[in-house]
Amino acid sequence: MLTRRRLLTTTAFAGSAALLLPAGVGAAAPAAPGTGTPQGWLDWLAAHRDSVGLMLDDGTGGRVRHRPHAEQLLASTIKVVHLAAYATAVGHGLLDPRERIRIGDWELHHPYVGDGGAHLQVLRSLGIETNELGHAADPDQRIELDTLVAAMIDFSDNAAADYLRVRLGDRALRAAARAGGWYRPDLRSLQGEVLLLILPEYAPPAGAPALLRRMAGDRLAHWFRVDPGFRERVLRAIPDMPRTPAEQWPSTRLHAHGSAAELFRMHHALAAGRFHPESALPIVRRHLERALAGSVPSGGLGIGFKGGSLPRALTMGMSLRWADGRTGALALLLTDVAQEHFADSPAFLRLGVSVLAQPRWRDRLVRALGD
Structure with missing residues (x-):
């Protein structure tokens, strides 16, 4: 039997996980070597x-x-599109955020692994008892739909994003992205990407167009949702899947790509109020601005944030609304990040807040990049 302990240790790095947010993330930190400080990240x-x-x-x-149109890995920053589509549907009266949804239906989008343990953290935070595979012991329990959305943003739960994508449809997600100035987002099943890592025999050949990989992942995700026999097959294959970031990189480097310019436009539109319908804005801001509520500088109204990570990739989209009407936004996408630097993600977030809030840090950023 595949135990929860073996399951989690097998896939510690796979998938798009959240940047962890300790208390006081916006506070100053003592000087330290490497990337343990904002200055270390500038270096x-x-x-x-x-x-x-x-x-x-x-x-x-x-x-x-700096290279604003370069195609880079997005990791979980893509979930701002799912959030915008959800908020749009609620704003139009098409979804009720208080709707009680069955946890088992949500978990059909979670292939047991591949999210850095995010789903298990969500269930624990909600006080939900889990089984040996990290799913709810009672799949017939229900939570509010808005709680699922909070899990997608606060914990970066991949299954929540895929649940919304399937329920709303790609057309709704593309329309929401377009309303934020992102015209061709790379929408795909996050579950499907994990399944392609577990079962690489279903992946398209090397060099195949991204569209074929998206289609392959979508097919596997649908198969997982509807076929208990396939779910058993996935479980049996998990212990043999790639474990380390280096082993996973050939697969994860093919995940969804986008540019800093596209991600920036989305966050700026949502923060500046240029997103329609306007009724979606309070919903989006409530979710995006929750994580860094304790880091808002004097004179600020809220910091919107969604980050993400994959092996060798660290990403963030951020915005800062000021009481005087100013709006700042940042998109920062990194690749080739060594695994030892991921523990310093709190300093990475402090850098984001600093360059948005303080001109001297913006100038340091300019000097670091030579732009």
Whole structure:
């Protein structure tokens, strides 16, 4: 039997996980070597300029661009599109955020592994008893739909994003992205990507168009949802799947890509109020601005944030609304990040807040990138 302990240790790195947010993430930190401080991350950017995609507007006329149109891994930052589509549907009266949904239906989108343990963290936070596979012991329990959306943003639960995608449809997600200035988002099943890692024999050949991979992942995700026999097959294959970031990289480097410019436009539109329908904005901001509520600088109204990570990739989209009407936004996409730097993601977030809120940090960013 595949135990929960073996299951989780087998796949510690696979999938798009959230950046962890300790208390006081916006506070100053003592100087330390490496990437343990915001300055350490600036040094990393300076040394890896060809691995960085960035677009920043701090709302005061300070703008920084570095490879803004380069296609890079998005990881869980893509979930801002799912959130916008959900908020749009609620704003139009098509969804009720208080609807009680069955946990088992949500978990049909979770192939047991591949999210860094995010789903298990969600269930524990909700006080839901779990079985040996990290799913709800009672799949007939129900939670509010808005709680599932919070899990997608706060814990970066992949199954929540896929549940929304299947329920709303790609047309609704594309329309929401378009309303935010993102015209061709790379929408695909996050569950499908994990299943392609577990069962690589179903992946298209090397060099195949991204569309074929998206189609293959969607097919596997649908198969998982409807066929208990296939779910058993997946369970049997998990112990033999790639375990380390280096082993997973050939697969995860093919995940969804996008540019810093596209991600920036989405966050800026949502924060600045240029997204329609306007009724969606309070819903989006409530979810995006919750995580960093304790880091808002004096004079600020809210910091919107959605980050993500994959082996060798660390990403964030961020916005800062000011009481005087200014709006800042940042998209920062990194690849070729060594695994030891992932523990320093809190400093990465502090860098994001700093370059948005403080001109001196914006100037340091300019010097680091040579732009």
